[in-house]
Amino acid sequence: MPPPTLEDIAKETRTSISTVSRVLSGGRAANRISAETRERVLAASKAMGYRPNLLARGLRTRKSHTVALLISDISNPYFGQLAALIEQRLHAQGYSLVLCNAAGDVERETEYLELLPQKAIDGLILVPVSRTKKSLMDVLPENMPLVVLDRPIPGISASVSSDHDHMAQILCDALERVGVKTVAIACGPQNIYTHRRRCELVSKRFKVIDTHEGRAQPETGRAAWQKFQSLRPDAIVCTNNFLAMGVMEEIREPDTCPIIAAFDEIPVMHLLPVPLVAIRQDIPRLAESCVEQLMVQLTGENMNPEPIALSSRVLTNRPFHLRHSFVRHSSR
Amino acid sequence: MPPPTLEDIAKETRTSISTVSRVLSGGRAANRISAETRERVLAASKAMGYRPNLLARGLRTRKSHTVALLISDISNPYFGQLAALIEQRLHAQGYSLVLCNAAGDVERETEYLELLPQKAIDGLILVPVSRTKKSLMDVLPENMPLVVLDRPIPGISASVSSDHDHMAQILCDALERVGVKTVAIACGPQNIYTHRRRCELVSKRFKVIDTHEGRAQPETGRAAWQKFQSLRPDAIVCTNNFLAMGVMEEIREPDTCPIIAAFDEIPVMHLLPVPLVAIRQDIPRLAESCVEQLMVQLTGENMNPEPIALSSRVLTNRPFHLRHSFVRHSSR
């Protein structure tokens, strides 16, 4: 038995399809209907288990109450958390989320961007792999609500991310404080803003004795370690947590290894026997702000929200000074 | 300027809307059209940047090429990875993914299940919080393709998960091998199959001196540690990785702590200074099999696929025997 439609209910209640529609859509239209028939329709629709067909409604209203989240790499737990929180907030606002994953690949990102307009998306949240404003505008419908997340794209104002320069600064400050002079950098792809920018800023503060670039995955961190191991930098800076995890996977003598500095958090940091400096971004607020920015566009309140840059915190796993005086310590 | 429709192209090429439809739908219908007009239509549609409106198509064909993934708790990286892989494989098959997160809450799960039929979903992949076959059938459309992931639901044959009993067995074996006699269990909600079953099986093999149950989140692990700390069990068994992470967050004296045993992996395990036993499930194959099982249903090849139970591996972070003889070791 196919799901009941407006027509079925109309037939059942001996009214018309438009009456039923008015009753069920609620709001002002429903009040212009006699209480008697309204109750009758409501009862019937509940009894028959009516569910509006959202495709049909969307076709008619040109609103799907669906937004797409196109994310550069969702296998990274940082983005996983972000996605979870975004889904939660969107759901609370009555929106569904279609999840798209570029898997770190510009081509897949492009493919998705071209696919999206077909899917009747009301809005898009984008964590870009690599985009310019133009390459976005070319492929996206006229005034599709858009918010760029985690990484700004020059020229696009609806953007939510942590303040990357500030992040880099407090990370460098922390390293400087413990006496770091030389670093090696394990870096994700330079065409991705976050990685490029972090590299750049760290390079300004320390003497970089070597750099290893590759996909923003643990494998790259592992390779980096092999390359850096013999160079004995004061610290190894990783432009994201995946790289740091890779580096750590290769560490065999934690007591004599350089400081590992990472953008994004490292789990159970306080137990790890290597000196760690990490950045904690405010993921919940990131999610909150980005959904908020999307909503003001969706409701037409404000089509050009201001960029938002949140601040972050730096974490270390215990008091330490450079590798020579690294001390075990039992409190967090 | 609104996106072009079939009608626009028909007008442009001085043909009819159905001709255009036939050409663009490709396949057999397209071959029954003269090469000349076909080229003309193709050219025009490319020039005008035509994109089929998937809502309209779906309304007509009753297929949306969209499947929903309703997951019990996507903030858990284990499920995050799973989701990423599933999305990837679905995309390869031309399907989109709408992501729904129950956040460990049965009510939210129910809410989603009731919402889904409206959304014109072709199929559903469900990681249930807590469901019986009946409670599913009541709310799901007749023969909606469904595969239950990670946790079997009695009576539902389209199901993909690791072999939970085997998992528990190899975990227990590993513990027994190092001399464990007594355990304390940090456990997720008993109404969730995985947690309940793991508890049950572990209880059969060891003397359980205490149990702490709570949400399957780190906070519960933290509380469990506080409760267990003074009891000195040989091992603390955690029914998932989140609980284990919570337990570890509280550990202050890694050298004298019990063995931590966890279902699911612990990151950078080999560096952690506590004795660890963990289970690695075959996440890629889980994703692969589950999409496969869904596809055979979507294509109508086989509406009742057999349950699949994959095997897992047990990992330890280094050679050790009970807490007394715990040794540092430099190889993985």
Next chain:
DNA sequence: TTGTATGCGTTATCAG
């Protein structure tokens, strides 16, 4: 080989 006409389930417009 191609065009016409109908319907998918809704919402919205326009009469009554």
Next chain:
DNA sequence: CTGATAACGCATACAA
């Protein structure tokens, strides 16, 4: 207050 009726964009059975 309520009921026809026309879109929305597409696929398809039926004509030609």
